[in-house]
């Protein structure tokens with residue numbers, strides 16, 4: 001089982017609903033976020049393109065944060081989800097430095113926090129909070145090892161990219177183009 | 178939904194390391210349906226109560242989840258609701274912040290200092306009600322009850338409306354009419370005999386071609402339409418976006434027409450020219466249902482794409498190509514009527530042209546065009562008939578705004594400023610949930626009107642600018658802490674939705690129904706509110722439509738069958754149909770307009786262009802904010818805490834502007850923004866215009882997060898082009914230039 005997420009850049013309107021849903025669902029402290037929106041404009045008026053993406057931790061299969069964590073607080077959970085065990089985190093920030101996606105932050109309580117792929121919801125057979133709220137259904141979550149999952153089907157039929165592939169982290173968040 | 182991971186696998190995760198995921202015992206009674214069992218936070222069960230959202234007019238139904246400590250945790254959509262389809266928009270999801278905002282109004286306040294200076298003392302509810310009741314009684318005796326007006330936006334307005342009617346006035350105005358969608362209703366009523374209504378009766382879900390003129394869905398986060406646009410485009414529908422700005426939806430469109438602002442009418446007429454001249458219109462439909470086609474044909478004969486090019490800067494071949502794109506999709510095409518259509522003062526006529534274009538393409542009453550909405554016939558709890566007022570706001574404007582269908586907020590404001598021409602001006606305002614300082618254009622005029630009032634009552638949840646001018650402030654609890662009337666939004670399927678309190682009101686705040694009833698009691702009008710409390714009223718009303726408060730608490734939303742299913746698209750099979758117009762037909766030539774002395778066919782008029790060194794002020798929305806009311810919401814300000822002014826790089830170079838630099842904006846009348854605004858240099862805006870998001874630039878220092886953040890477009894809209902047909906306030910005819918220091922006026 002390999003959990004992954006795909007964000008459809010054709011559908012995402014950058015509304016930030018995924019961001020605020022994550023904040024309420026996971027009680028993310030004000031001033032921090034586990035997911036965020038990136039907008040990239042190219043061209044000159046009036047020949048323009050705009051790509052909008054909802055970004056978060058990539059739950060990399062080859063995760064530098066897990067590798068650099070001295071206490072093993074950062075670890076792989078079932079399905080390849082990368083989690084931080086709060087009680088074991090000493091707040092040394094090695095993982096923050098090593099993450100090429102800038103996905104982690106220091107929680108005001110001292111430990112390192114980031115997207116969990118909403119493991120607590122996934123366990124219940126639910127989609128992550130951000131996926132389940134998105135008004136345009138721009139996000140798909142599922143198991144890459146199941147060829148019949150929506151995400152496997154989308155990735156088989158659509159063009160896609162992942163972010164900073166040259167970092168060799170084997171990210172599990174994909175952007176449908 | 179198919180489970181993504183089963184329970185056993187999850188336990189495995191827990192044992193791998195995420196050991197914090199324990200299971201608490203339920204604290205709530207399952208049998209009451211209170212538990213949202215499958216949706217639990219680690220170690221936390223949640224109770225859910227039904228609500229419908231109050232952040233915008235779309236009123237999506239959802240669930241408020243409270244944790245085991247009774248604290249409001251999150252709000253999610255109700256799957257059975259056609260407004261939200263189980264998904265709220267960012268503002269609805271962030272509605273929790275409205276409840277937790279510590280800047281909220283907390284207790285009744287009575288003004289002790291000068292108006293506008295924000296000097297108040299705390300009062301008891303009884304004292305506040307007595308002051309209001311005495312004031313209203315005095316005005317009724319001296320001037321008549323018709324000299325009192327209510328401004329409202331939101332659910333609570335219903336109860337204050339009843340109070341006003343019981344008192345003897347019908348002057349109930351919502352800025353959503355004259356400042357927003359009024360011209361659209363008038364233009365469509367003149368054409369089809371019926372308005373577009375809210376939620377809009379557009380069948381985006383099944384359309385093949387959607388035309389958006391100055392509507393920036395996605396940024397303007399209307400939940401239903403945004404969802405349906407995504408659905409329609411997935412099925413291959415094309416979007417044509419007309420906008421001087423490369424909006425989010427423009428970036429998703431097959432065609433983006435970067436039109437020169439204020440020339441949309443020329444484009445609409447040229448489109449009609451092409452569709453008629455190339456024989457692309459829906460002949461059968463036009464023949465059977467419309468009146469005045471030949472007049473229209475003659476009217477647009479000279480209005481070629483080449484003619485329109487001169488005004489719009491849209492290439493003739495693009496006008497032809499997009500007209501054909503619409504015709505190919507016909508009748509499954511929507512030229513969207515939009516919302517907030519008060520632009521240049523000829524808006525009713527522009528929206529007439531939009532309606533006519535839809536008419537010749539045959540989209541009204543057809544699948545993928547405009548559907549016929551259905552509504553549950555909910556009766557109100559019986560009460561004695563309200564007295565008939567002797568006068569209305571319209572008497573203040575003899576011979577003007579003849580097609581206005583609802584009271585004009587701006588009209589009432591104008592009729593409050595005393596003049597020698599009127600024998601009576603308005604003497605008292607009750608304002609519920611609308612921050613008139615930011616809502617009405619021409620602030621100086623609003624302040625003049627406020628100055629002339631004997632009594633001003635503000636009911637709000639937040640210390641908005643307008644509350645600073647009140648004589649009495651009544652703190653309303655948020656929608657998460659109260660019951661309100663049943664939602665009966667017309668839609669494809671008729672539904673009702675319940676809002677009930679998810680928590681006790683914080684501080685000394687109260688629901689509007691309680692306030693209106695309390696004031697009525699004090700005034701001897703209690704018999705107009707003959708129910709003991711709102712639960713009794715709602716239960717009675719619900720029982721009339723075959724349900725009950727108990728059932729609705731469990732369901733949140735109840736769907737009803739349409740009476741006749743085929744009526745959803747009554748023109749689909751070209752049956753006989755009579756429209757509510759003078760001729761009983763869709764009027765391409767409007768007899769109603771002609772009768773009242775307005776142009777029966779819309780004309781193109783050129784609008785003023787920005788003077789040298791000035792740029793047209795275009796304003797709009799960001800998805801995470803609604804009006805100025807969300808600007809202090811902790812969750813939503815966390816997403817966006819100030820606006821910026823969008824400037825084309827060419828213009829930025831001329832002015833030597835840098836990204837993120839703060840500037841002041843000055844309009845053509847020398848009015849300078851009270852606060853500075855950040856520059857955003859972007860190719861996404863034309864060189865003759867600037868753009869900013871509405872709702873920022875708060876001057877109330879009681880809004881700790883919003884105070885002084887960004888600038889207010891409303892401050893800069895001092896020139897208003899009034900629509901002669903219905904009194905709409907055209908607000909896009911203002912021009913700004915850049916200033917590098919503050920104006921003389923200091924922010925209050």
Ligand code: SF4
Pocket residue numbers: 007011012013014015016017018019037054133134135136137138139
């Ligand atoms: S909720 Fe959906 S549409 Fe909105 S920003 Fe997130 S991914 Fe994009």
Ligand code: SF4
Pocket residue numbers: 021022023025026034035056114115116117118128129130131
């Ligand atoms: S998966 Fe969950 S934790 Fe991650 S961004 Fe989405 S809502 Fe937040």
Ligand code: SF4
Pocket residue numbers: 230231232233234235236237261265266267268269270398399400401803
């Ligand atoms: S669209 Fe958003 S703000 Fe409007 S009612 Fe729905 S959830 Fe609330």
